[in-house]
Amino acid sequence: MNNRLPISLCMIVRDEALFLEQCLASVSSVVSEMIIVDTGSTDRSVDIARAYGATVVHMEWQSDFAAARNESLRHAAQPWVLIMDADEQWVEGQQSRLFSLLEASDGVYGFEVEIKSLLGRSGEDSVTDSACRIFRNDARIRFKGRIHEEAATSILALGASTLRASGLQLLNYGYLDHIVKRKNKSERNFQLIKEALMQEPDNRILLYALGTEYFQLGDYDAAVRILEPLLDELPTEAGYASDVFLKTIFALREKGELHQAVEKVEEGVSRYPGFADLQELKAVLLMDLGRDDEALGVLTNISRSREYTSVSGAGTYRSSYLTGVVYERKGEGKHACEAYEKAVEANPDYVPAWQRWIPLAVCSGELAQVERWIGKRGLTEKAQQVVLQQMLDMQQSVWVLKQKCWLQEAFSKMPWAEAILLAQLGERRVAARLLEPWHTHQDMAAEIGIYLQALCSDAAGRGQLRSGDPDRSVAMEDARWMGKQAEAFIRLGAWAGFGAWLPEVKEPSAVLVQLSPSARIGLLLAPLSVRRQLYSWLQEQKEVDREMRERTAASEQAYLNRTSEHEPDTARLEVDSSDRAVPTVQLFMRLALRASFKEKEAGLDLPSYEQETARILKYKPASSIEAAQYGWNALELFMKQNPQRTEDRFQAAAQLMLL
Structure with a gap:
């Protein structure tokens, strides 16, 4: 029985062999015919199209997407058209x-379809937009626009109610990182947009398209120059106006022009009250300004409408995650854990929430909450890998053994995890034997090599014979691997090797700053000699002390007064550089290590915990903005707790590592 619908699939292609087959396979049982206009393919695209029974029309490329689309429509024979x-x-x-939609389509000439574009390396994020992709095969319906072509305008010209939402969806793979890099669409798009603007210099849609290209390339100065003037020109109901607001405000933030960004976001939220992405951006801007309570108010009252082009999680799990971050900045670990739990309830695969929830739960005594969650819902494969890796970082081998039944997929995907677990339990030789076969694996050789090197170094540090091939070691000069090397020692509990390795590192404090939060917590379980060594090194960071003392109240004014794009780069760097966070991290790690010492371990040669606290708090930035951004406010709240018991002191030390 043929269940195909009276629809012509109309496409334009050029060198699309990578994706074309899976595209046609997905829709071949739906449509009655396929019309493919090929504009000059040199790969297997034409052969693939013909293999699926498509009619292939050859057309010379005219730098005009609408012209190519309309050529495909000219060959369609079915009463309806699907564009893909x-x-x-x-x-x-x-x-x-x-x-059902086609059966009840009296008076309707076109349907909007949701297009879910996958983003990132493997589609971990997505953006959902709507476009008219299904319409009647009517000579009055044609595409317009040399680039970002659309047919909705000609459909709406036939009547106000001629275009409806369909609730149907297409998946788009073209915005995955490796595909964007491979296709190099930006160069082609720039050329087409600029050619079109020569003919229509005031065309707002083309200007929006040009600003978007600059935005996607990270050229925020150019994006703002083009997009900001459009804000006052576009009517609120223009389909892309909300996105102009979002991109302009984001670009202003990236330029550091917070005052202008806040002004624009207030206007944007007023005009588009259901645009969750814009509300989230407002919360982030308030956090930038140290106004955490106001940011929390925005995040807990987000309204969400499906009418806007939206990034996945906006108004749901992403907003819950940001709420957790605000609570962490306020020093409210229990509330932060609740927010992260809410985020993973909405999206069990949301890695950022797991990455913050697990270490925070361990160090704030809320791990039972995680266990209850796992017992009720289990863990997805992606979540298992994150949880397992972090628990191994924090030397939670007993917990891993207890929960191993929930982590089976992670152990199968991460075959070296069993070896790490055994190493933590003292079975280092067995761990090395388990790792050996993976050292020649094409994808794992480098990572396994780091683990084997760490085990060899540990054996040597404990006076045992080295095992393995010395040629497998990773070059110490390769800064890209230094942090991974340190994390391997911590994860394995190879403290003898770690203590022997650190003196070979020119700037150990810089390596420590690169560690993940869970690996930093793992440091607190190092033997006393290693922790004292680290503490001494961090105490000797005179450059850190000097930089922290130079922070004055003037930095806050510099931060707030930057409203001109012509401001000197030196002033911009002074307040923008992410390096400003590095000294703070070093100071907090120093305090955390001091908190981990029992008083009898500290001896007389180290300042007391209270003295160290008072010394570090002297470096609190004069800028309230920086104090909020870098965790100083949360630090002060921890200090007021003044933990006395050893277990409380360790919890406080672990939480300091997370700041």
Whole structure:
């Protein structure tokens, strides 16, 4: 039985062999014919299209997407048309809904389809937009626009109610990092947009497209120059106006022009009250300004409408995650854990929430909450890997053994995890034997090599014979691997090797700053000799002391008064550089290590915990903005708790490592 619908699939392609087959396969049982306009492919695109029974039309590329689209429409024979790109897929299970829409389509000429574009390395994030992709095969409906072509305008010209939402969805793979890099669309887009602007210099859609290209390339100065003037020109109901606001405000923030960004975001939220992405950006700007309570108010009252192009999680799990970050900055670990739990309830695969929840739960005594969650819901494969790695970082081998039944997929995907667990339990020789076969694995050789080197160094540090091939060691000069090397020692509990390795590192404090929060917590379980060694090194960071003392109240004014794009780069760097966080991290790590010493371990040669606290608090930035950003406010709250018991002191030390 043929269940295909009276639809012509119309596409334009050029060298799309990478995706074309999966695109056509996804929709071949839905449409009655396929029309593909090829504009000059040199790969297998034409052969793939013909293998699926498509009619292939050859057309010379005219630097005009609308012209190519309209050529495909000219060959369509079915009463309805479906428009797709080669890097898109029809979502399975929608055929009956589409049939119902077409059956009850009196007076309707077109349907909007949701396009979910996957982002990042493997689609961990996404943006959902809507576009008219299904419409009647009517000569009055044609595409317009040399680039970012659209047919909705010609459909709406036929009547106000001629275009409807469909609830159907397409998946787009073309914005994954490796695909964007491979296709190099920006160069092509710039050329097309600039050619079109020569003919229509005041075309707002083209200006928006040009600003968007600059934005995506990270050229925020150029993006603001083009997009900001459009804010006052575009009517609120323009479909892309909300995105102009979002991109302009984000670019202003990246430039450090916070005052202007806040002014614009207030206007944008007023005009688009259901735009969750814009509300989240407002909360982030308030956090930038140290106004955490106001940011929390925004995040807990977000309203969300599906009418806007939105990043995945906006108004749901991403907002819960940001709420957790604010609570952490306020020193409220219990509330932060609750917010992260809410985030993973909405999206069990949301890695950032797991990365903050697990270490915070360990060091704030809320681990039972995580265990209850796992017992009720289990863990996805992605979550298992994050949880397992962090628990190993924090030397939680007993917990891992207890919860191992919930971590089976992670152990199978991370075969070296079993070896790390055994190493933590003291079985280092067995761990090395388990790791050996993976040292020649194409994808794992470098990482396994680091673990084996750490085990060899540890054996040598404890006076045992080295095992393994000395040629496998990773070059110490390779800064890219220094942090990984340190984390391998910590994860394995190879403290003898770690103590022997650190003196070979020119700037150990700089390496320590690169560690993940969970690995920093793992440092607190190092033997006393290693912790004292680290503490002494961090005490000797005179450059850190000097830099911290130079921070004055003037830095806050410099931060707030930057409203001109012509301000000297030196002033911009003075307040923008992420390096400003590095001295703070070193000071907090120093205090955390001091908190980890029992008083009898500290001896007479070290300042007391209270003395160290008072000394470090002297370096609190005069700027309230920096104090909030870098965790000083939370630090003061911890200090007021003044933990006395050893277990309380360790919890406080671990929380300091997270700041």
